[in-house]
Amino acid sequence: MASFASKLVGNSMNAASTGALGTGIADLVGVDNLPLLGNTKEARRITSMGLRLLGEGNWAIYSDIYPTTLAYLSQAQGNIQAVRDMQPRQPLLEAWERLHAARISQDDNELWAAGVDMVDYEQRVILQETVAQTQQQQQFWTTFSQNFGSRIVAPYPDALPLQEVISNGDYGNADHRMEWFEDELYPKAKQWLESHPDGINVQTLLSGGYDQ
Numbered sequence: 001m002a003s004f005a006s007k008l009v010g011n012s013m014n015a016a017s018t019g020a021l022g023t024g025i026a027d028l029v030g031v032d033n034l035p036l037l038g039n040t041k042e043a044r045r046i047t048s049m050g051l052r053l054l055g056e057g058n059w060a061i062y063s064d065i066y067p068t069t070l071a072y073l074s075q076a077q078g079n080i081q082a083v084r085d086m087q088p089r090q091p092l093l094e095a096w097e098r099l100h101a102a103r104i105s106q107d108d109n110e111l112w113a114a115g116v117d118m119v120d121y122e123q124r125v126i127l128q129e130t131v132a133q134t135q136q137q138q139q140f141w142t143t144f145s146q147n148f149g150s151r152i153v154a155p156y157p158d159a160l161p162l163q164e165v166i167s168n169g170d171y172g173n174a175d176h177r178m179e180w181f182e183d184e185l186y187p188k189a190k191q192w193l194e195s196h197p198d199g200i201n202v203q204t205l206l207s208g209g210y211d212q
Contacts, residue, residue, distance in 0.1 A: 046147065049140055053131040060130040061122045065092065072096060078103055091121040112190060119181055124174045132172040141172025159188035 071082035080100040084093065099114035101107075132138055149163050149171060162169040162180045169176045 046140070046144055050144055050148075053137065053140070057127050057131040061126050064088075064126050065118065065122065068092065068096060072100075089121070089125065091125060092118065095121060116182070116186060119186075120178060123177050123181070127177075128174045132174070138172050142170055145170045145172070154185060154188075156185055156188045157192055159185050 068083050068086055068088050071086055072078055072080065074082055078100050080096060083096045087093075088096075095114050095117035098117060099111060102110035102114055132141055145163070145168075149169065150161065152161055152171070154161050162171065162176065165180050165184045166176050169180065171177065
C-alpha cells in the first residue's frame with residue numbers, strides 16, 4: 001500500500017513543480033491567466049505551497065515509520081523488542097504489536113488490520129501535525145481541494161479519487177482522508193495485491209505500468 005501512496009506523492013510533487021514553473025514563467029512575461037489554472041499569481045502560490053507541504057509530509061512519515069520498520073526487520077521472525085526499545089508513539093507501537101501477533105498466528109485479517117492502524121496513525125497524527133495543523137495550512141488545503149482536488153488521482157489502480165467518494169472532500173481533513181482510505185483505497189489495494197501474489201515490481205511501478 002505504501003509503495004503506491006509514495007508513487008502518488010512523487011507524481012503530485014512533479015505536477016506541482018511543473019505547475020509552479022509554468023505559472024512563474026507566465027507571471028514573468030506578463031500573462032495574467034492560464035487555461036484551467038486561472039490567475040497565475042494565485043496558481044503559483046497554491047502549486048508552490050502544495051509542493052512544499054507534499055515534500056514535508058512525505059518526509060515526516062518516512063522519518064517516523066521507516067526506523068521502526070528497520071528495527072522490526074532486524075530479525076527474520078520480526079524483532080518486536082527492538083521496536084519497543086525505540087519507544088515510538090503509542091499508536092504506532094500498538095500497530096506493530098498487532099502486526100507481530102498477526103504474523104505469529106498467521107492471521108491475514110489481523111495483518112491487514114494492523115496495516116490500517118498504521119495508516120490511521122500516519123494520517124491523523126504525523127501527516128496532520130506536519131501539513132494541516134495551522135489555520136493557514138488548513139485554509140490552503142480547503143482552497144486546493146476546491147480548485148484542484150478533482151485532478152488528484154487515487155494512488156491505487158481502479159480506485160476513485162477523494163472527491164468522487166466524498167462530496168466536497170478536503171485533503172486537509174484527516175477524517176475525509178481516512179474515510180476515503182477505508183471505503184475506497186483499502187479495498188482496491190487489497191484486491192490488487194491479492195491478484196498480484198508476486199508483489200510489486202518497483203520498476204514497473206515507477207514507469208507507470210500499473211496506472212493502466
